Each structure stands twice: as C-alpha cells, then as structure tokens.
Amino acid sequence: MTLTALDPDPLHLASKxxxxxxxxxxxxxxxxxxxxxxxxxxxxxxRADYLVTLAxxxxxVQFAISYAVEGGRKARDRLAAAAAVTGLFLALLPLVxxxxxxxxxxxxxxxxxxxxxxxxNVADSDPGGGAYHAIIGTxxxxxxxxxxxxxxxxxxxxxLVEYGGGRRFARLVxxxxxxxxxxxxIIAGLFVLSFWxxxxxxxxxxxxxSLALTVIMxxxxxxxxEEMLRLVPPALREAAFALGVRKWRTxxxxxxxxxxxxxxxxxxxxxxxxxxxxxxxxxxxxxxxSINTNPFSGPQESLPLFVFSEAGLPNNTxxxxxxxxxxxxxxxxxxxTTAARLLTRRSAPRGR
Amino acid sequence: MQPGAISGSxxxxxxxxLDVGFRRLSVGSAVLVLIILVAIALFLLQxxxxxxxxxxxxxxxxxxxxxxxxxxxFGIAALLYGTLVTAFLAMLMALPxxxxxxxxLTQYGPRALARPxxxxxxxxxxxxxxxxxxxxxxxxxPKMIPLSAWLSTYFGWIxxxxxxAIFGKSIFTASVVLAIMVLPVIAAVTREVFxxxxxxxxxxxLALGSTxxxxxxxxxxxxxxxxxxxxxxxxxxRALGETIAVALVLSANYTVSAHLLTPGGNTIAANIANTFxxxxxxGRGALIASGLVLFVITLAVNFGARAIVARRxxxxxxx
Numbered sequence: 001m002t003l004t005a006l007d008p009d010p011l012h013l014a015s016k017x018x019x020x021x022x023x024x025x026x027x028x029x030x031x032x033x034x035x036x037x038x039x040x041x042x043x044x045x046x047r048a049d050y051l052v053t054l055a056x057x058x059x060x061v062q063f064a065i066s067y068a069v070e071g072g073r074k075a076r077d078r079l080a081a082a083a084a085v086t087g088l089f090l091a092l093l094p095l096v097x098x099x100x101x102x103x104x105x106x107x108x109x110x111x112x113x114x115x116x117x118x119x120x121n122v123a124d125s126d127p128g129g130g131a132y133h134a135i136i137g138t139x140x141x142x143x144x145x146x147x148x149x150x151x152x153x154x155x156x157x158x159x160l161v162e163y164g165g166g167r168r169f170a171r172l173v174x175x176x177x178x179x180x181x182x183x184x185x186i187i188a189g190l191f192v193l194s195f196w197x198x199x200x201x202x203x204x205x206x207x208x209x210s211l212a213l214t215v216i217m218x219x220x221x222x223x224x225x226e227e228m229l230r231l232v233p234p235a236l237r238e239a240a241f242a243l244g245v246r247k248w249r250t251x252x253x254x255x256x257x258x259x260x261x262x263x264x265x266x267x268x269x270x271x272x273x274x275x276x277x278x279x280x281x282x283x284x285x286x287x288x289x290s291i292n293t294n295p296f297s298g299p300q301e302s303l304p305l306f307v308f309s310e311a312g313l314p315n316n317t318x319x320x321x322x323x324x325x326x327x328x329x330x331x332x333x334x335x336x337t338t339a340a341r342l343l344t345r346r347s348a349p350r351g352r
Numbered sequence: 353m354q355p356g357a358i359s360g361s362x363x364x365x366x367x368x369x370l371d372v373g374f375r376r377l378s379v380g381s382a383v384l385v386l387i388i389l390v391a392i393a394l395f396l397l398q399x400x401x402x403x404x405x406x407x408x409x410x411x412x413x414x415x416x417x418x419x420x421x422x423x424x425x426f427g428i429a430a431l432l433y434g435t436l437v438t439a440f441l442a443m444l445m446a447l448p449x450x451x452x453x454x455x456x457l458t459q460y461g462p463r464a465l466a467r468p469x470x471x472x473x474x475x476x477x478x479x480x481x482x483x484x485x486x487x488x489x490x491x492x493x494p495k496m497i498p499l500s501a502w503l504s505t506y507f508g509w510i511x512x513x514x515x516x517a518i519f520g521k522s523i524f525t526a527s528v529v530l531a532i533m534v535l536p537v538i539a540a541v542t543r544e545v546f547x548x549x550x551x552x553x554x555x556x557x558l559a560l561g562s563t564x565x566x567x568x569x570x571x572x573x574x575x576x577x578x579x580x581x582x583x584x585x586x587x588x589x590r591a592l593g594e595t596i597a598v599a600l601v602l603s604a605n606y607t608v609s610a611h612l613l614t615p616g617g618n619t620i621a622a623n624i625a626n627t628f629x630x631x632x633x634x635g636r637g638a639l640i641a642s643g644l645v646l647f648v649i650t651l652a653v654n655f656g657a658r659a660i661v662a663r664r665x666x667x668x669x670x671x
Contacts, residue, residue, distance in 0.1 A: 077565040085460070
C-alpha cells in the first residue's frame with residue numbers, strides 16, 4: 001500500500017465550496033430587507049417582533065445556504081457563531097433598555113428638592129417631596145453593615161487562607177460561606193425579624209436593617225477578599241518569617257497591605273450588592289416618610305424601600321419619584337462598581 | 353523553630369501571646385459564620401413551628417393563605433408552585449442566552465469589543481432588583497399584553513398558553529422579568545469560567561482540524577461544565593428568592609394554575625413582601641414558616657449542585 005492511497009482530505013473540507021467573507025453580512029442584509037417587505041404588506045408589526053423574526057430567519061437561512069455550499073460541519077459552526085451573537089443582542093437589548101429607561105424617566109424628578117426633602121406631609125399625588133430621608137437611611141444602614149461585615153469577613157478569609165490550609169474545619173467554613181452566598185436575601189430579613197424583633201423584642205430600626213444586610217454582605221466580603229489574599233505570593237510571607245517576624249505581624253503588615261487594593265475592590269462590590277437590597281430592609285427597617293437620623297430607634301427609610309413603596313402607588317407623581325429613586329440607586333451602584341474596577345486595574349497583586 | 357524565636361525573650365513572649373490571640377480571633381470569626389447559618393435555621397424553626405401548629409389546614413397541601421382568620425387557614429402549595437415555576441421558566445429563558453453571551457465574550461468577539469462589553473455585563477449584574485421590578489411594572493407589563501394575547505390565540509390549544517383573561521400581570525411576565533434579571537449574573541460567572549479554559553486545550557482541538565464550534569464542544573464546554581453548573585445554581589437561587597421584582601409585577605392570588613398567561617399566581621418571597629405590613633402575630637409566624645420552606649429549597653438546590661460538581665470532578669480525575 002502506498003501513501004497515495006490515503007485520503008488527502010479526510011475531513012472533506014476542501015471538497016466542499018466555501019462561502020466568501022462577506023456572505024454573512026450579505027445574508028443578514030437580504031433577510032432584513034425581505035422581512036421589511038413582509039412586515040409592510042402583512043398585519044404583523046412592532047420593532048421587537050421584527051428583530052426577533054429577523055434573528056430567527058437569519059439563523060435558518062444562513063444555516064441552509066452554508067449547509068448546501070460548505071457542508072454540515074461548517075454550517076453548524078456558522079449557526080453556533082450566529083446564535084452567540086443573537087444571544088448577546090437578546091441579552092443586551094432589554095438590559096440597556098432598562099438602564100436608558102431609568103435614566104430618561106428618572107431625570108424628570110432628579111432635582112435639588114428630591115435630594116434635600118423628605119416625604120413628610122407630602123401626599124402621594126403631590127408633585128414635590130424627595131428621598132433625603134431614604135438616602136440618609138441607606139447610607140447609615142449600609143455603613144453600619146460594612147462596619148460589622150468588613151472586619152469580620154476579613155478575619156474569616158485570613159483564617160481560610162493563612163491558618164485553614166485545607167483542614168476539615170476550613171473546608172466546612174468554606175462550604176457554609178458558599179451556602180450563605182446563595183441564601184435569598186429575604187431569609188436574612190426573616191432571620192433578623194425573628195431573632196431581633198420577636199425573640200429579643202426590639203422594634204423596627206435602621207440597626208436591625210444593618211444586621212440583616214451584614215448577613216448578606218459577610219459571605220461576599222469573605223469570597224472576594226479570600227481570592228485576593230490567595231494572590232499574595234507565598235515568597236513574601238516566607239521572607240517575613242525568615243526575618244523572624246511573627247505570623248500575626250506578617251499577616252497585618254505584609255499580606256494585608258499587599259492585597260489592600262484588591263480587598264478594597266471586594267468591599268466596594270459587596271457594598272454595591274447590598275445597597276440595592278429591598279427585601280431584608282422591608283422586614284427590619286419598615287419604612288417611614290419622615291427623616292430619622294438615629295439608626296437605633298424607630299423605623300427608618302431606605303432608598304430601595306422608597307422606590308418599592310412609591311412604585312406601588314397609583315399616582316404618576318409617586319411613580320416619577322420611584323424612577324428618580326431608582327436612578328439614584330443606579331448612580332450609587334455605578335460609582336461603586338466603576339471605582340472598584342479602576343482600583344483593580346491600577347494596583348491588583350497580579351494583573352488579569 | 354518557631355518564627356520569632358530568635359528575638360529577645362520578653363519580646364518573644366509578648367509576640368507569642370499576640371500570635372495566639374490573633375489566631376483565636378480569626379478562628380472565632382470563622383466559627384461565627386457557622387453559628388450565623390445554624391442560628392438562621394433555628395430561629396426560623398422556632399418561630400415557624402408554633403404557627404404551623406395553629407394552622408387548621410394542611411400546611412403542605414393547602415392553597416389558601418389566611419393565617420389571621422379564626423380559624424387560621426394557610427398552606428404553602430400555591431406559593432411553592434409559583435416560586436418553582438417562575439424560577440424554572442426564568443432559567444429556561446436565561447441560561448441558553450447567558451451561555452451564548454459568555455461564549456461570544458470569550459470565544460467569538462473581537463478583544464476590543466469583548467472587554468468593555470464584559471464590564472457592561474458585570475455592571476448589569478449589580479443593578480438592584482427593585483429597578484428591574486419598577487421597569488417590569490411600568491414598561492414590560494403593558495407590552496406583555498399583546499404578546500400574551502398572541503400566544504393565547506395561536507397556541508391556546510396547549511393548556512399552559514390557554515387563558516380567558518389577559519392583563520399582563522401573570523406568572524409568565526414574572527418569569528420574563530426574573531430571566532432578564534438573572535441573565536447578567538449567570539453570564540458574568542460563566543464568562544469568568546470560560547476565560548479559565550487552558551489555551552493548550554483549545555489550540556489542540558483547533559490543530560486537529562476542528563471548526564470553532566467543535567473546539568468549543570470539545571474543549572471549552574467540558575472544561576467549564578462544573579463552573580457552568582455553579583453559575584446556573586447561583587442564578588436559580590436568585591430567581592427562587594427574588595422578592596421585590598416579582599412582588600411588583602404579579603397580581604397576587606393563591607391558586608395553583610397551569611395557565612401561565614392568566615393573571616395571578618404568587619411566590620413565597622413576594623407573598624412575604626406583600627402581606628408582611630398587614631400581618632398579625634400569627635400571620636408573621638406563618639410568613640416565617642413559608643420562609644423556612646424557601647430556605648430548605650435553596651439549601652437542597654445548593655447541596656445538590658455541589659454533589660453533582662464533586663462527582664464530576666472525581667470522574668474527570670479518574671480518567
């Protein structure tokens with residue numbers, strides 16, 4: 001048997017034709033034009049309908065043409081690529097629409113009155129009123145929650161990275177942290193309600209809300225800071241040990257400063273996560289229309305709670321306030337997330 | 353030799369004391385995490401059991417929710433059904449799209465475009481759920497009416513699409529909002545997972561003559577499978593426990609109905625948010641009991657997924 005007996009093209013790629021590079025855009029364009037005609041002469045209409053139909057028709061037509069010219073393997077490859085792009089559009093369209101919608105609707109009432117006034121003595125149908133009391137409440141509750149969960153979470157992650165070292169107990173803690181991450185936020189609210197409210201007989205307060213937020217924030221802080229501590233090169237620790245430095249000193253003055261930027265990023269992301277939590281706050285802070293600067297007594301308001309209660313009202317003035325509240329929330333989250341991003345890019349222990 | 357042993361004896365003793373103290377502090381914090389989770393279960397149980405005891409109906413099969421009536425009648429059946437169906441439908445819609453997004457961001461998209469879009473996805477994952485709820489209530493609910501009507505007219509012969517009354521606030525709408533909400537969460541995690549796939553595996557597949565899709569099936573998806581399961585569980589958990597977005601777009605009632613387009617339906621979390629304000633003492637106990645059910649479900653889903661991931665890992669390690 002000679003080498004010539006071997007199939008020179010076992011995958012049958014060359015035996016089939018190949019579509020030119022401009023084929024995909026051309027097919028898309030043709031489908032778009034044809035569908036426009038269809039939509040013009042039939043009762044079907046609507047922009048969303050058009051886009052969805054276009055996506056489906058494009059996928060099918062391209063697959064058919066490619067199958068005929070290039071064969072099954074290439075056709076499936078093209079189908080997968082086109083499906084991924086379709087998925088991207090399908091996902092980003094509504095999400096970007098939500099952002100845009102919130103910005104447009106929220107700007108209507110996003111003014112000085114909104115940021116400096118509470119809802120005290122403002123009827124639902126009144127055009128004025130604002131979220132000052134809600135912003136104060138959110139800042140206090142999230143602030144206290146961070147005060148609890150950041151040191152605690154940091155200590156837990158220090159245990160997991162520096163002391164745990166694959167021990168059984170460390171693995172158990174790690175599992176529990178994972179489970180806590182997946183805990184629905186309303187469970188945290190119910191927990192604080194039964195523990196703080198029904199067993200210890202404390203009333204609704206901003207502090208109770210902070211406790212609930214702590215339960216949600218803690219596992220997020222542990223996970224993100226743990227990741228950052230693991231990125232610190234072991235050589236740094238060994239160098240400190242070799243100089244005779246104690247372990248606690250090594251952790252506090254070598255490991256933590258090295259990972260500081262990453263830890264800050266993690267904390268910011270955790271804060272961004274809890275700033276928008278409504279359910280636990282609803283059950284523990286309860287909400288009010290007046291300014292209450294004392295987080296330890298009496299119901300407070302919070303920004304997500306403000307949005308929730310205003311959105312449920314039938315008046316347009318209330319709904320406008322809800323949009324502005326939502327816009328304020330998004331701006332807060334955006335600032336935190338962007339700041340965290342910039343910080344990681346500038347000085348992470350190791351770049352991505 | 354202990355680190356620090358060569359320094360002066362007085363200093364060393366002080367350092368030793370701090371060393372032990374610091375270690376205990378960090379171990380204590382870790383123990384506190386365990387205590388919190390156990391305390392959550394115990395306190396929920398302690399509040400829920402007396403309420404369930406006073407329930408005159410069967411808590412697991414009763415559909416009605418009237419805990420503050422005398423005699424108290426309430427049960428989890430309708431709420432549980434609504435919770436599971438909305439979350440399941442949301443995953444059905446979100447998971448394939450999220451995987452498509454993650455694949456595009458890591459395998460198909462040009463770098464200059466994929467990186468900023470990756471940031472956008474991360475950002476969207478952080479958007480508070482109340483914003484999704486507000487958008488769903490004001491914008492999506494009216495838009496869902498024609499779509500629901502269309503589905504019901506042409507596919508009404510399938511029982512789930514059959515509907516007599518349509519005004520948008522249905523189980524179907526709730527699951528669409530949930531799907532849009534969990535999509536960036538799943539996509540963000542899946543993207544991270546796909547980025548971890550070793551280049552060697554991908555290049556090996558390409559070198560054997562695979563098309564890009566075959567490479568993804570041979571190298572990317574198998575490697576990322578356990579991460580993908582974790583991402584899906586994270587999204588499913590979010591959808592199960594989501595409160596506010598669902599509370600805003602559902603017109604609550606307490607029936608188990610297979611007609612997804614008909615107004616009504618309710619979920620455990622949304623019911624807590626909607627009725628908590630007016631609930632009496634038994635009412636609060638009953639709500640905590642429903643929360644306990646939600647807690648148990650999320651635990652079960654979490655541990656189930658862990659078991660699957662662990663078994664896969666063993667399997668791949670063995671081969």
